[in-house]
Amino acid sequence: MTSKFKEVTASKSSLSMRKLLYGVGVNDAWYNVTCTFNGKVEKCPYYERWQSMLSRCYSLHYLSRKPTYKGCSVIDEWKVFSNFRKWMEKQDWFGKHLDKDLLVVGNKVYSPSTCVFISLSLNNLLLDSKNSRGKYPQGVYWNKGNSKYMARCYNKGRQEFLGYFSCVKQAEIAYCKKKSEVILTESACLPEDQSNLQEALAERVVTLTDRVGYLTLESQ
Numbered sequence: 001m002t003s004k005f006k007e008v009t010a011s012k013s014s015l016s017m018r019k020l021l022y023g024v025g026v027n028d029a030w031y032n033v034t035c036t037f038n039g040k041v042e043k044c045p046y047y048e049r050w051q052s053m054l055s056r057c058y059s060l061h062y063l064s065r066k067p068t069y070k071g072c073s074v075i076d077e078w079k080v081f082s083n084f085r086k087w088m089e090k091q092d093w094f095g096k097h098l099d100k101d102l103l104v105v106g107n108k109v110y111s112p113s114t115c116v117f118i119s120l121s122l123n124n125l126l127l128d129s130k131n132s133r134g135k136y137p138q139g140v141y142w143n144k145g146n147s148k149y150m151a152r153c154y155n156k157g158r159q160e161f162l163g164y165f166s167c168v169k170q171a172e173i174a175y176c177k178k179k180s181e182v183i184l185t186e187s188a189c190l191p192e193d194q195s196n197l198q199e200a201l202a203e204r205v206v207t208l209t210d211r212v213g214y215l216t217l218e219s220q
Contacts, residue, residue, distance in 0.1 A: 026080045
C-alpha cells in the first residue's frame with residue numbers, strides 16, 4: 001500500500017457500530033478504515049474509492065450536486081467492501097480515477113466488467129460536462145471580447161487553447177481533431193495488458209473522426 005494508512009484491527013465495539021453506507025454498502029473490513037498519522041486522519045485507499053463510488057450512486061447530497069449520476073448503480077457484489085477491494089488490488093489504480101463508461105459507452109452500472117482505472121488527465125479529457133457547458137458543443141465557448149467562438153481541449157491535465165473561430169462548427173472541428181490527437185497519445189502510453197482500454201479509446205477516436213467528417217461536409 002502506497003499511502004500512510006495503517007491497517008489496525010477493529011475492536012468488537014467499533015464493528016458493532018458500523019451501519020450500511022448510504023443505505024446499501026456493507027463495510028466488512030477487519031480493520032479500522034481510518035487511522036491517525038502524525039495528527040492527520042488517513043483513510044484506507046481501497047475504502048476511499050469504494051465510498052466514493054457508492055456516493056455517486058446513492059448519496060442524495062452528491063446526486064443533488066451531480067445530477068448526471070442519477071440512475072447509476074453498483075452491482076450487488078461490489079456493495080460489499082471486501083469484494084471491491086479484491087478487484088481493486090489487481091488493478092493499476094494508484095493516482096487514477098475509477099471510470100464506469102469508457103469500456104461500455106453510456107453504462108450506468110459499476111461492475112468488474114465495466115469499470116477501469118484511468119489517469120486523471122484522461123478522465124478530464126473524456127468528461128462530457130453536459131450540464132455545465134451550456135448550449136455550445138463540448139470544447140466550444142463564446143468569447144465576448146472579440147465576438148468569436150473559441151475552442152479548448154484538455155491536454156496533460158490543463159485546458160489548451162486551440163484558437164478563435166467565426167462559427168461554431170469550425171471551433172468544434174478543431175476541438176475534435178485535438179481531442180483525437182490527445183487520446184491517441186494517451187493510448188500509446190498504456191501497457192500492453194490494457195488492450196481493452198486501448199480498444200475503447202480507439203472507438204472514441206473513430207467517433208470523433210466521423211464527427212469531423214460530418215461537420216466538414218456541413219460547412220461546405
